[in-house]
Amino acid sequence: MLEVRGQEHMKRVVAAVFAYADGQLTTGKSPVDVEQDLMSKGMEPESALSVVEKIVHERHRQAAERARVMAQRERERIAHRRRVMAMRAAAAQRTMMMGAMICAAGVLMSLLTHSTSMSSAPYVVAWGVILVGAVRFLRGAAMASTSRRELTEEAVQR
Secondary structure (H helix, E strand, O other): OHHHHHHHHHHHHHHHHHHHHHHHHHOOOOHHHHHHHHHHOOOOHHHHHHHHHHHHHHHHHHHHHHHHHHHHHHHHHHHHHHHHHHHHHHHHHHHHHHHHHHHHHHHHHHHHHHHHOOOOOOOOOOHHHHHHHHHHHHHHHHHHHHHHHHHHHHHHHO
């Protein structure tokens, strides 16, 4: 039982030493100064060096891990942006195709009614359908233009 208490006390002492040294490094002291400070408080030079090296190594490891995570997030952000741009380009193509088909249907309807009517008989010009189709086609063309510009800007940024 006494040995367990001694081990627990030793763990707390070691944790306190590491916390103190980490705090000193956080305040801006150099590793050499922290090492000297630990030795002035009675720590063996090898132990002080080991404590400071472990803290510095852990900080470097954490910084590398943060950099890796940030790079991964950036790659994911870029991949998502590309998927969104591809979906916008596809939507623009669909809008243009639908507009062209609506406009063509209006023109075809007008031509059919004109060709089946007598020479002086009235016929239907489906100008509303033609106009709706043309507007939809132009909206799709504007979407495609924006999509191409975004892709160009993305390529320039890389």
